[in-house]
Amino acid sequence: MNNRKLGKWVGGFTSLALLAGLLAACGGNGKEATPSASSPAAGGNASPSASAPADPTQLSGTVKVWDWDEAFQNGMIAEFNKKYPNIKVEVTVVNPNDYLQKLQSGIASGSDVPDVILGESAYRGKLFDLDVLDNLESAPYNFDKSTVLDYVVPYVSNSEGKVIAVDQTLTPAGFAFRRDLAKEYWGTDDPAELESLLSSWDDFIAKGKELKEKSGGKVLMFPGLGDAYIALRGQNFVSYVNGSDVDLTTKLQAPLQKLFEMRDAGILGKNELWTPAWSASMAKGEFMFYPMAPWGAKWHISANDPEGSGRWGLVKAPEGGFTRGGTAIGIYKDSKVKEAAWAFIEFAYLSDEGSAYNFQTFGNMTSSKSFYETQQALIDAPGPYDEFFGGQNLAKYFIEKIVPDMQGESQSKYDSVVDGVFNALYPLWTKDASITADAALEKFKTEFKNKASDATVK
Amino acid sequence: MNVNAESYDAIPAASRKRRWGPRMWPYLFALPFVLTYAAFQLYPILYSFVLSLHDWNGIGAKTYIGFKNYVQLWTNDPLFIKSLWNTLLMMLMFIPLTLILGLTLAYWTFQLTRGKRFFQTINVLPYITTPVAIGFIFSYMFDWQTGLVNLLLTKFGILEEGFYWLQDPWGSRAIIALMVIWRNLGYFMIIFMAGMTVIPQDVYEAAKVDGSTGLHTFIRITMPLLRNITVFLVVTSMIGGLQLFDEPKLLYGGWSGSAQVGGPDNTALTMIWKFVDESFISNTRFGYASAIAYSLFLLIVLFSVISYRLTAPKEDKR
Numbered sequence: 001m002n003n004r005k006l007g008k009w010v011g012g013f014t015s016l017a018l019l020a021g022l023l024a025a026c027g028g029n030g031k032e033a034t035p036s037a038s039s040p041a042a043g044g045n046a047s048p049s050a051s052a053p054a055d056p057t058q059l060s061g062t063v064k065v066w067d068w069d070e071a072f073q074n075g076m077i078a079e080f081n082k083k084y085p086n087i088k089v090e091v092t093v094v095n096p097n098d099y100l101q102k103l104q105s106g107i108a109s110g111s112d113v114p115d116v117i118l119g120e121s122a123y124r125g126k127l128f129d130l131d132v133l134d135n136l137e138s139a140p141y142n143f144d145k146s147t148v149l150d151y152v153v154p155y156v157s158n159s160e161g162k163v164i165a166v167d168q169t170l171t172p173a174g175f176a177f178r179r180d181l182a183k184e185y186w187g188t189d190d191p192a193e194l195e196s197l198l199s200s201w202d203d204f205i206a207k208g209k210e211l212k213e214k215s216g217g218k219v220l221m222f223p224g225l226g227d228a229y230i231a232l233r234g235q236n237f238v239s240y241v242n243g244s245d246v247d248l249t250t251k252l253q254a255p256l257q258k259l260f261e262m263r264d265a266g267i268l269g270k271n272e273l274w275t276p277a278w279s280a281s282m283a284k285g286e287f288m289f290y291p292m293a294p295w296g297a298k299w300h301i302s303a304n305d306p307e308g309s310g311r312w313g314l315v316k317a318p319e320g321g322f323t324r325g326g327t328a329i330g331i332y333k334d335s336k337v338k339e340a341a342w343a344f345i346e347f348a349y350l351s352d353e354g355s356a357y358n359f360q361t362f363g364n365m366t367s368s369k370s371f372y373e374t375q376q377a378l379i380d381a382p383g384p385y386d387e388f389f390g391g392q393n394l395a396k397y398f399i400e401k402i403v404p405d406m407q408g409e410s411q412s413k414y415d416s417v418v419d420g421v422f423n424a425l426y427p428l429w430t431k432d433a434s435i436t437a438d439a440a441l442e443k444f445k446t447e448f449k450n451k452a453s454d455a456t457v458k
Numbered sequence: 459m460n461v462n463a464e465s466y467d468a469i470p471a472a473s474r475k476r477r478w479g480p481r482m483w484p485y486l487f488a489l490p491f492v493l494t495y496a497a498f499q500l501y502p503i504l505y506s507f508v509l510s511l512h513d514w515n516g517i518g519a520k521t522y523i524g525f526k527n528y529v530q531l532w533t534n535d536p537l538f539i540k541s542l543w544n545t546l547l548m549m550l551m552f553i554p555l556t557l558i559l560g561l562t563l564a565y566w567t568f569q570l571t572r573g574k575r576f577f578q579t580i581n582v583l584p585y586i587t588t589p590v591a592i593g594f595i596f597s598y599m600f601d602w603q604t605g606l607v608n609l610l611l612t613k614f615g616i617l618e619e620g621f622y623w624l625q626d627p628w629g630s631r632a633i634i635a636l637m638v639i640w641r642n643l644g645y646f647m648i649i650f651m652a653g654m655t656v657i658p659q660d661v662y663e664a665a666k667v668d669g670s671t672g673l674h675t676f677i678r679i680t681m682p683l684l685r686n687i688t689v690f691l692v693v694t695s696m697i698g699g700l701q702l703f704d705e706p707k708l709l710y711g712g713w714s715g716s717a718q719v720g721g722p723d724n725t726a727l728t729m730i731w732k733f734v735d736e737s738f739i740s741n742t743r744f745g746y747a748s749a750i751a752y753s754l755f756l757l758i759v760l761f762s763v764i765s766y767r768l769t770a771p772k773e774d775k776r
Contacts, residue, residue, distance in 0.1 A: 038587070073607070100738070100742075101738040104516045104517065104738070104742060105516075107516065107517050108516040108517065108744070126742065130515065130516075130517050130518075130742070131517070131518065134516060270602065270603065271603060272718075276598065276601065276604065277601055277602075277603040277604040280604070402604065416739075416740065417740050417741075420719055420739065420740050423716050424716045424719060424720060424721075424722075424723070425723075426624075426726065427624075427625045427718065427722060428625060428722055428723060430625075431622045431625045431722075432627075447724075450536055450537045451533070451740045451741070452737075452740070452741070453530070453534070454503075
């Protein structure tokens with residue numbers, strides 16, 4: 001009984017403390033809002049056609065950004081402030097796994113909402129569907145979508161075809177591969193030679209069997225079904241959602257059939273994506289390939305194989321490129337500092353100077369066409385992770401060998417449901433080899449229907 | 459007259475003050491709590507009921523749809539029914555076991571003359587470990603490829619190849635039940651021990667004089683006198699069990715973005731997990747999720763009443 005009373009008191013005091021905190025937070029926002037509110041007027045003088053005003057020092061305000069990559073923001077904001085000294089950019093570090101939830105709670109309760117919103121690929125479609133991002137093609141942004149690579153446009157457009165974001169970095173993906181293993185079992189670690197050895201998925205499976213045989217089963221092609229699926233599904237750029245009609249058969253039948261063919265050939269490991277065992281496998285040399293986009297060199301391969309400098313390489317996937325991950329950057333439609341927020345986005349992700357810094361420091365590749373026309377020297381220069389990949393020029397390879405294959409894929413709120421269903425099911429397919437591709441597709445449809453009851457599934 | 463009038467006026471004023479005074483103060487003192495309770499508990503509770511009658515994604519316009527969410531939930535959502543079934547199954551696995559083990563452990567520790575404190579502390583440690591750490595520990599232990607359990611089982615030749623614990627329908631539930639038991643055992647033990655401390659020693663002495671020993675004393679004296687404690691533990695663990703979420707969620711990829719919602723084929727999906735999934739992970743249906751929350755609330759009331767009726771002593775049952 002006493003305990004309960006104590007609990008109530010504690011609860012009461014906690015609530016009071018929270019209330020106080022909330023009020024304090026509101027007060028803080030109020031103060032910040034004063035200078036920012038004046039900024040549209042300040043920016044209003046600028047010419048509307050250009051994406052940034054003529055005199056950057058005239059723009060002022062406080063732009064709030066939620067990002068998970070603090071290092072990026074710290075570096076980029078310093079660069080940005082050299083040109084725009086009067087715009088203050090405030091970063092709140094938010095875990096991508098909680099991002100959408102925090103954003104929704106913030107908007108629903110009318111409390112803290114960032115001006116610059118990031119949409120990671122895992123929830124990008126859902127974010128676009130919430131209708132919280134401003135149309136960037138309209139004023140005051142007047143973004144011209146023909147200035148970015150054509151294939152990127154669907155990734156930053158909502159279902160009505162409006163461009164509501166820019167791409168943080170291009171995310172064309174190929175396979176990171178172990179040079180040491182390729183040399184040992186296939187006699188070459190030259191990406192160009194591997195490309196011709198693995199020009200189709202059938203070649204890939206044949207080579208996988210050979211690898212398994214030669215290594216006595218010690219080395220396989222992929223760590224698990226999840227990795228293979230990323231490539232197979234990613235290569236199928238076809239749009240599968242039309243309103244609430246969801247055509248899973250068109251989207252998944254072929255990828256699943258190929259996936260099960262690989263599983264049955266015994267060339268896939270039994271690891272689940274992102275598990276400790278999966279991460280550890282990179283350093284161990286149990287698997288030849290890991291799907292990798294440009295961000296993967298830093299976050300993925302070198303992070304999990306810190307001693308592995310020089311033993312990795314990059315090769316394109318059989319039958320073409322695919323996208324992996326990728327983050328869309330948009331502006332909250334009720335932001336009070338739209339112009340300042342756009343100035344930051346424009347500088348950091350589209351401008352030649354911001355993109356050059358971004359590329360040299362973080363290896364991020366802008367979607368802006370002009371960068372590739374004017375900054376060829378930068379692309380040709382060694383990047384931060386080229387050494388790790390045996391001296392291969394990663395950016396050049398991505399741009400020249402993989403990007404030309406890329407096609408756009410429209411984003412949908414059902415994307416995250418499809419991903420969720422896949423994540424729930426593939427461990428079972430790994431475990432139970434008697435499940436066929438057709439049975440798996442049917443199961444996929446049922447599960448999808450359970451999670452998206454408003455959709456009509458084909 | 460004047461004096462009389464003055465005193466006539468003065469008396470009721472004083473008594474009014476006396477009557478008003480003591481009455482007002484308790485309310486005044488209770489006011490901060492009542493206000494915060496109303497703002498942070500009562501209002502959300504009522505508001506989520508209102509929400510459950512709407513279709514709302516948290517940002518756009520709310521559409522009133524009456525009880526449609528509830529109808530959909532109970533008649534046309536196989537995952538919800540499955541999550542209810544899973545939750546009940548897992549409760550059935552861990553509640554009786556925790557009770558029995560907790561009581562045994564408490565009885566054994568209570569009898570100890572040396573090292574009593576040490577054992578108490580050791581057993582309560584899991585209870586104060588954060589659930590995140592427990593999630594990590596268990597998912598590492600039962601990992602298919604690198605887990606300690608499989609490593610031992612294969613090393614000693616009990617299994618040829620590691621068992622896929624986390625992707626087996628019953629394996630997943632059993633591990634979650636094990637996590638709950640491991641975590642709560644110390645707490646149950648402490649509560650039972652507190653109950654044992656209250657039992658007067660003369661009852662035991664009388665029993666001893668009458669020739670009762672060991673197990674007989676335990677069954678006839680200790681257990682009946684711990685009945686109220688047991689009722690408390692059963693009812694609270696029923697409530698806690700229906701709200702099961704931390705353990706399954708953390709076991710299935712609390713560390714990564716590509717977490718598997720619901721475990722293999724949704725066999726570890728609990729009602730709260732379903733609720734979280736509907737509101738934040740797979741969907742953004744706040745109204746529908748509120749309907750889940752309210753249904754869960756009703757279920758908890760129902761189960762609490764049933765478990766109380768079943769376990770409480772006869773004279774207390776009303």
